Amino acid sequence: MARSIAAIVAVTLVASCGALPRSGPSKREIYAGSVLRDGDAFVVSVNPRVTAATSVTPALGFSEAFRNAAEIGADTIRPGDTLGLIIYENVEDGLLANAGTSASLIDEVQVDSSGMIFIPYAGRIRAADNTPEALRQIITQRLDEQTPDPQVLIRRLAGDGATVSVVGGTGAQGVYPIERPTRTLTAMIAAAGGVAIKPDIALVTVVRGGRSETAYLADLYKNPMLDIALRDGDTIFVEEDTRSFTILGATGAQNRLEFQTEVISAIEALAQVGGLNANLANPTGVFVFRNEPQEIARAVMGRDDLIGAQRMVYVLDLTEPNGMFDARDFVIRSEDTIYVTEAPIVAWNRSVAALFGSLGQVGSTGRALGVE
Template sequence: MTARRLRLTRGVALLAAVALTAACGLPRSGPTRGEIFDGSVLQQGDAFVLVVTDRVNSIASVAPALGFSSEFLNAGLVGSDIINPGDTLGLTIWENVSDGLLVPTGQNATVLDEVQVDGAGFIFVPYAGRIRAAGNTPDRIRQIITERLGDQTPDPQVQVRRLAGDGATVSVVGAVGTQGVYAIERPTRTLSQMLARAGGVAVEPEIARVTVSRGGHTGDVWFSDVYAAQNDIALRSGDRILVEADTRSFTALGATGAQSRVPFESQTISAIEAIAQVGGLNPALADPTGVFILRNEPEAITEQLVGEELTGTQRVVYVLDLTRPNGLFFARDFAIRDGDTVYVTEAPFTQFNKAISALTGSLNSVGAATNAAANVGQ
């Protein structure tokens, strides 16, 4: 009986020592499940802790959509035949006489390449004088030149071509095949055509993001959505087009396969995909009932979630219990957003095991030191 009481006493002492050791602050990857719940507004904390359900998913998984405003969508195609200041024209003039005004002797035509439209919108043609080009079509300019030369040479024939110039242009920069300034011509009057002219995108198309700046307005769209009719906007002179890889990311912490800042690999990513992207739950440490997503939610969304009036952005902690019925489905449907923190708590037994290991390790060290001292004393 005495031996049994001794073993019981030792067991109680060991448990007390384990509890004391755990209370002393063993190393761990972050707060426990209970500590996170203690931060709830229901416990006088400053965060709303919500268990994910279908209702929560329908509210919280609404992601900001990309697209162009009416200023971009309502703009019609630029008339590519309209000449602008800075454009470059090519002129060819035929004369029906051997000794013409412009045509060299022995030839029937003269070519005037790269006739620049000046800042005021005019060009100069020998014997025809200064001609208003900006705002006219090549055909109208042809008529004007023909009329003016017709008074000095019989029945001249004139051809006017609009060359790629610096008049109506856009700049294309970022992750494209060839960055540069491009003229808006007949084949490049829309966003998709201009991106093709610049060599296409140089990053994964799935995560390529296109930004168009026009005056004081800016619009963003996914590259894959540019080819939808409503997003293939007409370009305007001075537009700035930026193509870049998606910069969104989330942070993974706790008992996961990796703890790091993780970039998005697709336009949308679910909680299940986010966990898989960092190697899944650590089977030796993770508590599948304690998967948390920490997020700052806008006022409007938080009010829908909690059913009360609030002011300003709110801290919200979403709880995913993967062991619940449909828990995996809830996690599959929960959309991760830019800046989210995915945190997985350690299972309770993990801390207990750490305490046991720390205690037995300490006792073994003490025993070894005692034995060594005893050996020295002999």
């Protein structure tokens, strides 16, 4: 009777071994979900052509409008500034001077919201966007028509000039003036104490006039064109790259990981969790699950009839002659899921362990009941 019970248990275990605990689907089950087998995902083996078609990195950087903006001087006059003027006239009875004097003081002339000031006998003059020297020449030309050889001195009495706000992951957040040494983006970040996050994954966003543009900090140093000139009222926001991917299955650890560099390959992603588990992993079954944009999906599949984003499953076989090179070159993107299947022998060993463990329990139960 014990042998009969054991046989029944063995048959039941073998028939249901697919229900035994495991880390996820098998390689065979993933292929079963392919479009070719009435599934809803394209299963594609990675090769150099596929790697080239999918190697899309974040398109970050500054537009021409930001890049072509010229540097502004720290002494540029702006709306709201208050100016003081002294005008010397080369006559005893001048237009502006009091009796017995040759100079007149025009104090506290405020630049209005439209950037204009009013000077007697010279009229309304645009002061904003001019330096004090440029404004001096303009006023001199205007007054020269009224009085011979006027001499004009201009100084800023109040007004902080151009400033920018620096916030986020910097050494010292705050409002900083645009001065001669800090007219460009990287110089201003340095003045704010540099970045307080890992430079490789630091993003720099500049908000200007309701427009926001972002670049990687590392790219600012690689490409001087991206080290843009600053403008009054700019906001500089430094933040950490929030892109992430997930690794599951027979690896050293299963986790959701953030990008540690601007670009990361499949090999580097696996290395972050300790690589494949030598006791469990199937190196022929490393899968990358991704929702691929229409354009890339068409390029990968060589089809022009695909509409909208497509579910793609990329297969990396690390045992192939070029498998490690393909994994090294295959670029991981944000929200990817990397899954490493278990080796077939692992499922077999698990079934055998469950089978013999259950048979041992059955034998023990039979002996307890006096059944041999």
